Amino acid sequence: xxxxxxxxxxxxxxxxxxxxxxxxxxxVGNDYPLIVLTRVVILATAAVxxxxxxxxxxxxxxxxxxxxxxxxxxxxIMTAEDVTSGFVQWPLAILAAAIAAFVIGALSLRTRGVYFxxxxxxxxxxxYFVGVGLDAYGGEDGLVIPxxxxxxxxxxxxxxxxxFICLACLVATVAxxxxxxxxxxxxxxxxxxxxxxxxxxxxxxxxxYRLAAFVIAGALCGLAGILLANHSEFVxxxxxxxxxxxxxxxxxxxxxMGSAIGPLIGAMVFMxxxxxxxxxxxxxQLIFGPLILIFVRFARSGLIGLxxxxxxxx
Amino acid sequence: xxxxxxxxxxGVQLALLLFLVAAGLTLVFGIMDFMNLSHxxxxxxxxxxxxxxxxxxxSFIVGGLLAIACTALLGLAIEAIWLRPLFxxxxxxxxxxxxxxxxxxxxxVRLVWGAAGRTLAVPQFLxxxxxxxxxxxxxxxxxxxIGVGLVVAAGLYLLVQRTKTGMIIRAAxxxxxxxxxxGANVTLVSTFVFGLGAALxxxxxxxxxPLLTVQIGMGDNxxxxxxxxxxxxxxxxxxxxxxxxxxxxxxxxxxRAYLPELLRLVLSPVxxxxxxxxxxxxxxxxxxxxxxxxxxxxxxxxxxxx
Numbered sequence: 001x002x003x004x005x006x007x008x009x010x011x012x013x014x015x016x017x018x019x020x021x022x023x024x025x026x027x028v029g030n031d032y033p034l035i036v037l038t039r040v041v042i043l044a045t046a047a048v049x050x051x052x053x054x055x056x057x058x059x060x061x062x063x064x065x066x067x068x069x070x071x072x073x074x075x076x077i078m079t080a081e082d083v084t085s086g087f088v089q090w091p092l093a094i095l096a097a098a099i100a101a102f103v104i105g106a107l108s109l110r111t112r113g114v115y116f117x118x119x120x121x122x123x124x125x126x127x128y129f130v131g132v133g134l135d136a137y138g139g140e141d142g143l144v145i146p147x148x149x150x151x152x153x154x155x156x157x158x159x160x161x162x163x164f165i166c167l168a169c170l171v172a173t174v175a176x177x178x179x180x181x182x183x184x185x186x187x188x189x190x191x192x193x194x195x196x197x198x199x200x201x202x203x204x205x206x207x208x209y210r211l212a213a214f215v216i217a218g219a220l221c222g223l224a225g226i227l228l229a230n231h232s233e234f235v236x237x238x239x240x241x242x243x244x245x246x247x248x249x250x251x252x253x254x255x256x257m258g259s260a261i262g263p264l265i266g267a268m269v270f271m272x273x274x275x276x277x278x279x280x281x282x283x284x285q286l287i288f289g290p291l292i293l294i295f296v297r298f299a300r301s302g303l304i305g306l307x308x309x310x311x312x313x314x
Numbered sequence: 315x316x317x318x319x320x321x322x323x324x325g326v327q328l329a330l331l332l333f334l335v336a337a338g339l340t341l342v343f344g345i346m347d348f349m350n351l352s353h354x355x356x357x358x359x360x361x362x363x364x365x366x367x368x369x370x371x372x373s374f375i376v377g378g379l380l381a382i383a384c385t386a387l388l389g390l391a392i393e394a395i396w397l398r399p400l401f402x403x404x405x406x407x408x409x410x411x412x413x414x415x416x417x418x419x420x421x422x423v424r425l426v427w428g429a430a431g432r433t434l435a436v437p438q439f440l441x442x443x444x445x446x447x448x449x450x451x452x453x454x455x456x457x458x459x460i461g462v463g464l465v466v467a468a469g470l471y472l473l474v475q476r477t478k479t480g481m482i483i484r485a486a487x488x489x490x491x492x493x494x495x496x497g498a499n500v501t502l503v504s505t506f507v508f509g510l511g512a513a514l515x516x517x518x519x520x521x522x523x524p525l526l527t528v529q530i531g532m533g534d535n536x537x538x539x540x541x542x543x544x545x546x547x548x549x550x551x552x553x554x555x556x557x558x559x560x561x562x563x564x565x566x567x568x569x570r571a572y573l574p575e576l577l578r579l580v581l582s583p584v585x586x587x588x589x590x591x592x593x594x595x596x597x598x599x600x601x602x603x604x605x606x607x608x609x610x611x612x613x614x615x616x617x618x619x620x
Contacts, residue, residue, distance in 0.1 A: 060406045107603050110610050114349050114405045114549065118541050119606060125538050126599035133592025242538065246413045253410060283425050289418030293411045297399050300407075 006307045011174070011261045018167055022160045034159055040271045041166045042227045047251040047263035048173050049220035054249065055257035056181050057213050058193025060117050063104070063124025064248050067097045067218040069131060069240030071225020076143045076235040086149035086156075094222045100127070101218020105211050124245055131237035142236025149230055156230055166227050170264070173220050178260035180216070189213050190258070250292060256302025265303050316450035321571040322564065327456050329563025330463025334518035336540040336547075336555040337470055338511020344487035344550025346401055346504050349408045352392065352415035354537025356512050360385040360519025361528045362423060365432040374437035382516040389512020393505060420530050431529035459521050466514070467556055474552055483507060487550055542598060546605050548612025557614060562598050569594035 025034040053059040074093030104123045111119050137143045148156040156162045180186045192199045192206045199206050229235045255266025277284035339353050363384045368377030400411045436455045443451040474480040482503045485493040494500045543562055547554025573594050577586035
């Protein structure tokens, strides 16, 4: 019988631990860890979606937070216009993120290398300024979301219920990305990242494959944006600050690129480091900045590199 | 008419400020294939140095020169300590490593100067307005900024096109290894270019300090605009950066002045002013999208660019 790979085991252990977290929180009798963990799970979803294009597709997008913002703003604006049903809000918000990803991707993917990095950054900045310009919806100050999305009997205002919904979204995203990576679609995407000319010579329309991946990643990140808006009950342009896009890249690289589970580990370690360092000192970025450099310099395969892909490797 | 002239001057002034930042970025990219996101932090440090040294010395010129020198030294230190390991690495590593530097400097400033912003007054001898025509006066300080910016741009052009150092810079930009192989000291020239870029960012910070509030994060917007400019102009091209900076500066200034009136022709006044505000911030990025559709390599790509 084939032994399951260490990575699959790691994924199962992580998800079981995450599923047990609310019980621990109720034993401790303190909601704070659960609130932080919900945030971790949401940002991990965004990081996993970025991994589809960054890790598998080799597309370094420095503007992924734009889709987080679009998903969140879609929820905020619909709530402000008295559309509170999640059955309407969520599909429309995901659609909005997907359409934006289609437009931004169609333009950015005409460029390569460092141009692509800068152009995705520029378009995200443009979306940011559109958010600042939305005077009717709070402009620069942002928009309070008075009620969370309504899903019939599911009450999203309950912290535990909401946590499990976020966790379900994360598991679904990881499963989808891991599955896509193994299909023909994913193989073309990974092949094009390694050698674009060869994939083209084999007859694959690389641009279309990349655009499809970009749209899927944008839509999934839009989902994370929906969750984030519901979590903080507030949305402002700073949700799509360019630093947020860079944070997402750091999470993916930290955990390990091109492994659907790596960005989850990356997100957890990133948030843990942020929490710990910011408790230690107000000037935590003085330590965090150099840490990023040291990490980039010495540990490029990411934390997931500690767990081989197949049993028997390494 | 006088509004048009005034807004054009404002646009040129913004353009030259952006050019000072973009020039360093594009030269370093051209010669070292290095994307430095912390260039905006050097701009911010230049402004903080200026605010500090001008207050200490009581002289805008002495304090300003000190600020520029300190920013250049800081740039050289960063290059030696932080950035050199990233040379020759992929662009992703460079982006992450220099982003770490951005975080570092934001908290460094918070630690040294505090979270509240600083202000720097326009120096006495440059205060006041000058009359340029009927019903048109313009601040002397901004005119001086335009003059200095033009002189620096011309100097850079002469340096790159007419001197031996410039020849090595151009040779290294088109093929770094080959330039090194035929005996040019590419490492030394790279360091020189980095220091020069840092000094220009410091100069921009000094000039911007009396116009903006000196605060944490002031480099971010300038950095992103400068990045847009070097993409529009063509990476590595100093001429492209200059022309693209002019286009971006003029679009921004004229857009803010005239878009509300233009939109009022088709929209209600309230809707027009809201839409114009959003549209004039976004106009530059629309231009970028358009340039990418027509010429993905930028409007004025550097010769021999890969």
